Amino acid sequence: MTETVKNRESAPVLEIRNLTQQFGGLRAVSDFNVCMKPGGLIGLIGPNGAGKTTVFNLVSGFYQPTSGAILVNGVDTAGMKPHQVTGLGVARTFQNIRLWNDMSVLDNIRVAQHGKLQYGFFHAIARSAHYQTRESQIEQEARELLEVFDLQDFADEYPKNLAYGTQRKLEIARALSSKPSLLLLDEPAAGLNSSDIRELIRLVRWIHGHFDVTIWMIEHHMDVMMELCTHIKVIDFGETIAEGIPEEIRNHPAVITAYLGDEII
Amino acid sequence: MLRRYSIQLILIACGGLLTYVAYEELLSLYTLSVLMFMGVNIILSSSLNLVNGNMGEFSCGHAGFMCVGAYVSSVLGVWLFTKDKVFGVPLLDPEWAIYAFPFIILVGGVAAAFAGLLVAIPSYKTRGDYLAIITIAANYIVISAIENLGVIGGSRGFMGMKQVISAMEDVVYLPWMPIWVFVFTIFCVWAIRRYVSSTFGKGVNAICQDEVAAEIMSVNTNKIKTVTFMVSSGLAGIGGGLFAYIIGYVNPGSFNILKSTEVMVMVYLGGMASLSGSVLSAILFTLLLEALRPLQIIKWIVVPLLLIIVMQFRPEGIMGNRELSDIFPWLKRFYRFK
Amino acid sequence: MLATIIQNLINALQWGSFYALIALGYTLVYGVLTLINFAHGDIFMVGAYIAFFVATFFLTTAELPGWAALALTIPLTMILTSMVGVALERVAYRPLRRKGANRLYVVITALMCGLILENANLALLGASRKAFPPMITEHVYNIGGVIFTDLKIAVIVTTILAFFVLHKIVTKTRVGMAMRAISYDKFAVPLMGIPMDNIIVITFVLGSGMAGLAGIMFAMSYPILEPYMGALIGWKAFIAAVVGGIGDIRGAFLGGFLLGAVEILVVAFFPSTFRDLIAFTVLLVILAFRPTGLFGVAKTTKI
Numbered sequence: 001m002t003e004t005v006k007n008r009e010s011a012p013v014l015e016i017r018n019l020t021q022q023f024g025g026l027r028a029v030s031d032f033n034v035c036m037k038p039g040g041l042i043g044l045i046g047p048n049g050a051g052k053t054t055v056f057n058l059v060s061g062f063y064q065p066t067s068g069a070i071l072v073n074g075v076d077t078a079g080m081k082p083h084q085v086t087g088l089g090v091a092r093t094f095q096n097i098r099l100w101n102d103m104s105v106l107d108n109i110r111v112a113q114h115g116k117l118q119y120g121f122f123h124a125i126a127r128s129a130h131y132q133t134r135e136s137q138i139e140q141e142a143r144e145l146l147e148v149f150d151l152q153d154f155a156d157e158y159p160k161n162l163a164y165g166t167q168r169k170l171e172i173a174r175a176l177s178s179k180p181s182l183l184l185l186d187e188p189a190a191g192l193n194s195s196d197i198r199e200l201i202r203l204v205r206w207i208h209g210h211f212d213v214t215i216w217m218i219e220h221h222m223d224v225m226m227e228l229c230t231h232i233k234v235i236d237f238g239e240t241i242a243e244g245i246p247e248e249i250r251n252h253p254a255v256i257t258a259y260l261g262d263e264i265i
Numbered sequence: 266m267l268r269r270y271s272i273q274l275i276l277i278a279c280g281g282l283l284t285y286v287a288y289e290e291l292l293s294l295y296t297l298s299v300l301m302f303m304g305v306n307i308i309l310s311s312s313l314n315l316v317n318g319n320m321g322e323f324s325c326g327h328a329g330f331m332c333v334g335a336y337v338s339s340v341l342g343v344w345l346f347t348k349d350k351v352f353g354v355p356l357l358d359p360e361w362a363i364y365a366f367p368f369i370i371l372v373g374g375v376a377a378a379f380a381g382l383l384v385a386i387p388s389y390k391t392r393g394d395y396l397a398i399i400t401i402a403a404n405y406i407v408i409s410a411i412e413n414l415g416v417i418g419g420s421r422g423f424m425g426m427k428q429v430i431s432a433m434e435d436v437v438y439l440p441w442m443p444i445w446v447f448v449f450t451i452f453c454v455w456a457i458r459r460y461v462s463s464t465f466g467k468g469v470n471a472i473c474q475d476e477v478a479a480e481i482m483s484v485n486t487n488k489i490k491t492v493t494f495m496v497s498s499g500l501a502g503i504g505g506g507l508f509a510y511i512i513g514y515v516n517p518g519s520f521n522i523l524k525s526t527e528v529m530v531m532v533y534l535g536g537m538a539s540l541s542g543s544v545l546s547a548i549l550f551t552l553l554l555e556a557l558r559p560l561q562i563i564k565w566i567v568v569p570l571l572l573i574i575v576m577q578f579r580p581e582g583i584m585g586n587r588e589l590s591d592i593f594p595w596l597k598r599f600y601r602f603k
Numbered sequence: 604m605l606a607t608i609i610q611n612l613i614n615a616l617q618w619g620s621f622y623a624l625i626a627l628g629y630t631l632v633y634g635v636l637t638l639i640n641f642a643h644g645d646i647f648m649v650g651a652y653i654a655f656f657v658a659t660f661f662l663t664t665a666e667l668p669g670w671a672a673l674a675l676t677i678p679l680t681m682i683l684t685s686m687v688g689v690a691l692e693r694v695a696y697r698p699l700r701r702k703g704a705n706r707l708y709v710v711i712t713a714l715m716c717g718l719i720l721e722n723a724n725l726a727l728l729g730a731s732r733k734a735f736p737p738m739i740t741e742h743v744y745n746i747g748g749v750i751f752t753d754l755k756i757a758v759i760v761t762t763i764l765a766f767f768v769l770h771k772i773v774t775k776t777r778v779g780m781a782m783r784a785i786s787y788d789k790f791a792v793p794l795m796g797i798p799m800d801n802i803i804v805i806t807f808v809l810g811s812g813m814a815g816l817a818g819i820m821f822a823m824s825y826p827i828l829e830p831y832m833g834a835l836i837g838w839k840a841f842i843a844a845v846v847g848g849i850g851d852i853r854g855a856f857l858g859g860f861l862l863g864a865v866e867i868l869v870v871a872f873f874p875s876t877f878r879d880l881i882a883f884t885v886l887l888v889i890l891a892f893r894p895t896g897l898f899g900v901a902k903t904t905k906i
Contacts, residue, residue: 060481086483098478100471102586110464111471115483117464121492124463125456131463138464178483323707387887391894394639398845399890401838402883409880420876522838526714533711565722569715573695576712580704 011074013038013089013182013214014059019068021054021238028054030238032068038181041208041215043229045222045249047258051238052218053095056184060092061085073181087115091180093171095187095218099159105170106155109142112177142177148210149173165196169203176211183207185217189224197224204228226250234258280447287440299555301443301511304450305504306547310531311457311540312500317529318538318586319461320493321473322388323397326404327501327528332520333380333407334502335509338373340417342366342510343425346432351416359432366433366445370506377502378495380407385494389487392476404525408517422516426509446507453500458540460496469493470538530572535582542584549583606748611867617755617824619863620762623856624817625840626847627769628688628810630855633844634786635806636700639710642691642717644837646811649720650684650818651828655733657683662736669738676738681815688811689804691716697800717834724830735826758820765816766856769809773852778805786850839882846886848899857897862886 012035019032028051036042044052057063059070061082070077072088080088091112100108117138123131146152149169159167168188175183188204189197201224208215219225225232226246234242234249236258242249249255283300286292292300313327344352346362357365383403388396412420433441460466468489471479480486509515527550535546553571557564590596625647632640657679661672695716699709741752773779781802785792793799821836822828839862847858862882869881890896 062477062481081485081487082480083483083485086481092481094478098475100474100478102474103467103470107467107470111467111479111484112482114464114468114471114485119465121460121465121496124465125459127459135464174482317707323710383887387891387894391890394633394637394849395845395890395894395896395899397639398842399887402842402887402890405838405879405883406887409876409883413876413880522834526718529714530711533708537705537707562722562726566719566726569718569722572715573712573719576704576708576715577698580699580702580708582708 012036012071013040013073014216015069015071015074016059017069017071019055019058019070020066021051021058021063022066027238029058029065029235032235032238032240034233036182036214036216038214039212041204041228041230042217043225043232043246044216044218044235045220045225045232046235046241050236050258052235053186054238055235056092056186056218059085059184060090083115086178086180089179089181090184091175091178091182092184093168093175093186093188095190097164097167097171099167099171099174101158101160103158104156105151105159105162106139106142106146108159108170108174109145109177110138112174113138113141115178145173145177165192165199168192168196168200172203172207176207176213180213182214182216183211185215185219187218187220189219189221197221200224201227276451280444280451283443283447284440287443297440297443298511299551301446301507303548303551304446305508305511306528306531306551307450307544308453308500308504308507309528310535310547310550311454311543312497312504313528314532314535314538314540314543315457315461315469315493315500316497317532318536318543319469319473320490321537322392323394324384324400324497325397325522325525325529326384326400326402326407327498328520328522328524329400329404329407330377330380330498330501331505331508331524332411332515332517333498333505334370334373334377335505335515335520336373336411336417336423337376337502338369338506339423339426339509339515341372342369342429343423345369347425347428349425359429360436362429362432363436363441366429366441367448369429370445370449370503370510373506374499374503377505378499380502381494381498382491384498385491388490388494401522404520404522408520411517418516420517422514422518424514426515427513430510430513442507442511446511449503449507453503454540454544456496457500461540473538533582534572534575536584536586537582538586539582539584539588541589542582542587545589546583609749610751611871613749613751613755613759615864615867616759616860617863618867619860620758621817621821621836621859622840622843622862623859624762624765624813624820625837626844626855626859627766627813627852629841629844630847630849630852631769631773631782631806631810631813634850634852635782635803636696637706637786637850638696639713639841640810641710641713641837641841642720643810643814644833644835644840645717645720646684646688646691646833647814647818647821647837647840648724648828648830648833649687650680650811650815651735651822651832652724652728652733652818653683653687653815654680654819654822655735655828658736658738662738669740673738677816677819680819681812684815684818685808685811687720688807688814692804692807697803717837721830721834728830730830733828735822735828737826738823754824758824761816761820765813766852769813770852772809778802782806842883842886846889846896848896851896851898854896854898861897 014034014036016032016034019029021029032055044055046052058065061077061080072085072090075088077085117134119131119134146155151170151173154162159170162170172188189200192200204215205228207213229246232243232246232249233240234255241254241258242252287297309327309331313324316322316324343349345356346359347355384400387399417423430441461469468479468484471484472486472489476486531546531550532543534550535542553568557567560567625643628643629640632638654676658672658676661667661675695712696709699712741754743750743752773782781797784797785799785802840859843858843862844855846861847854865882865885866878869878873881
């Protein structure tokens with residue numbers, strides 16, 4: 001037991017080896033490598049169309065890679081469906097918020113725990129004792145999570161009626177409700193105003209401390225990335241062009257070229 | 266305490282009253298049969314609502330599954346308990362029919378649930394209008410398969426179910442059909458409500474609203490789709506079995522697309538994803554059809570016309586996606602609808 | 604052997620022609636509105652009845668010779684049938700569209716419209732079948748064992764011509780361009796100054812016109828009319844359109860002929876009661892392997 005726990009601790013949360021994704025003639029991701037130790041807060045940046053979201057889609061199992069391997073907590077995810085990958089401890093948010101708009105906020109959080117329900121159809125119909133305990137646990141956990149995110153007042157509200165910033169927050173809360181070890185944030189600051197962004201930075205930092213979770217985020221707001229991330233990876237046209245701590249990235253010539261073009265230099 | 270069990274008490278009282286009224290023959294046979302069809306229609310519309318309303322698919326072949334249930338339970342009952350030209354002497358003592366009847370209906374439901382796989386498996390890859398076609402095709406396939414099964418009457422139909430009922434009445438004289446229709450109607454609505462209100466069943470709504478998010482947020486969408494289609498078609502099979510035993514005669518022609526359309530109309534009239542809406546619209550629709558019966562063929566002009574008008578003024582159906590308790594909050598004291 | 608093959612091929616093409624023409628109407632409306640116009644099969648039936656009345660009028664009241672009656676019946680029927688289609692659009696679909704009702708409610712309305720057409724016909728004209736008056740005398744040809752009539756060939760040729768005309772309209776004209784634009788993006792098109800409603804009316808005119816054409820030719824080939832003739836053939840044509848890839852007129856055309864071929868083949872080898880069973884099973888298998896049909900483009904989900 002202690003042995004496996006130790007193994008888990010030392011094993012990388014996410015390891016990607018030579019990942020390549022081909023869409024027809026387009027090579028969206030090419031020879032991508034990453035190895036994440038638990039507890040990091042890593043950034044992924046690159047110009048529009050660089051393949052950042054594709055990487056996230058590959059990690060969350062939405063696409064099957066053309067070649068290469070993705071290991072989540074030491075388990076190869078090849079051939080797995082997204083919900084199975086989520087079961088291994090990956091959760092994510094989306095660039096365009098994808099909440100279930102006609103379900104209450106509380107239900108949004110509850111359904112995201114679908115992977116660890118531990119009961120099936122017949123338990124639900126019979127309302128067995130097992131069902132009752134599990135269901136009340138789930139509800140309690142969901143309410144606690146809402147409270148932690150200061151969303152408890154909206155529990156019976158529909159997400160579509162919430163402010164944009166609150167929806168972003170709810171989506172992060174929903175992702176965390178499956179108790180992931182790796183949280184993928186796909187442009188969490190998109191569409192937020194500057195005060196919302198300040199709050200988002202506080203929120204992400206606080207989640208990172210509070211939830212024992214590795215965070216990997218895509219973001220176009222450089223100040224957010226520079227402030228939050230301990231390590232940043234830059235890709236362009238699917239290829240990794242630079243990586244390192246924020247200061248290195250800021251002055252990296254390849255990064256400046258990728259974002260601003262050759263002429264400037 | 267009384268408040269908590271009020272719904273159960275009301276239901277038991279209703280069931281008792283229905284049994285008494287039927288036993289004493291206070292209601293005409295016609296009224297009684299209308300009530301029974303109402304029950305069957307409630308089963309059909311609420312089960313289709315699970316797929317078309319809660320899951321947001323567009324199934325237009327519900328009558329096909331009803332047909333499977335009707336034939337399986339009819340053939341099983343007749344084969345086991347009656348003397349028949351085709352199957353010969355009864356396999357079991359007809360006295361047992363009284364105990365076996367609910368199981369016969371359930372077996373029909375299970376068979377229909379497996380027929381539901383015909384639609385569930387393609388639904389992994391496709392949805393929307395393409396799935397609609399698959400359901401239409403499935404309906405036609407079921408009907409023409411039975412039309413080609415000469416052993417059970419083919420397109421001429423199959424009968425003998427009345428004898429099963431009279432075998433039951435010979436043992437204990439009770440109005441068995443009204444009782445069982447009542448029991449199964451309550452069972453179906455109850456099962457659907459429990460399913461959709463559990464976290465497990467809320468996955469169905471998640472699929473409807475955003476399938477990609479559902480799959481990525483750990484909902485096993487294929488499993489939920491399979492379960493939902495099987496539950497929906499299985500309950501339709503139960504409805505079909507009851508329908509067959511009420512009439513005492515089935516033929517494939519009565520389960521065609523027109524029947525599916527009727528069920529679909531009930532669902533959309535009631536409002537998508539509203540269970541109480543489905544129940545309500547099934548009751549209203551049955552009454553409407555019966556009230557307009559004297560018009561004969563004109564009925565089928567008036568009914569669609571009425572529906573078109575309803576759609577123009579209330580395009581979301583009677584209830585929208587709300588339940589009764591959303592409209593009358595005081596009902597929540599007695600019963601949690603969601 | 605060769606004769607049998609050619610014989611079956613001609614039969615399949617003729618039988619598939621009706622499916623193809625009706626499927627074109629489904630696919631046109633679907634392409635523009637993403638609405639399954641379930642009343643379309645009944646519009647085909649109405650087309651056949653209109654042809655019946657028009658032809659009877661020209662032959663008996665106006666006492667025109669057969670060829671003249673035919674020449675007048677075809678355009679007149681197509682125009683009148685188009686008007687039925689447009690009327691449905693105006694009365695039933697457009698108000699719902701304006702209200703932004705869920706697409707499925709429009710579909711239910713379409714189903715109800717179909718029922719009204721069927722039963723109104725039954726109520727007005729009675730349950731007796733109508734015999735379509737012969738306008739031209741058919742000639743039977745026998746070439747090397749292959750038996751066919753000039754009518755059969757005419758049906759096939761007309762269908763193919765109609766398809767090419769329609770294809771030209773959709774791909775080459777401004778109206779066609781607007782139709783395709785609407786199917787790509789409903790929200791941007793009105794902003795570009797394209798009159799949505801007019802384009803939709805034209806779509807219904809074209810689709811119903813094709814159904815009217817199918818109605819005349821069907822009535823001439825199988826001269827018995829009854830109110831429910833449109834229902835089954837309509838559902839099947841719809842399935843054919845989907846197998847071809849709904850929204851694509853080439854797909855509808857090929858899907859129609861494919862369904863015709865499957866049905867003719869089944870009847871050639873099995874008892875005719877198996878026709879629906881096997882035809883639908885084949886379609887189900889095709890859809891299982893190509894979920895968006897033969898010509899349909901799979902929609903990629905972006906996240």
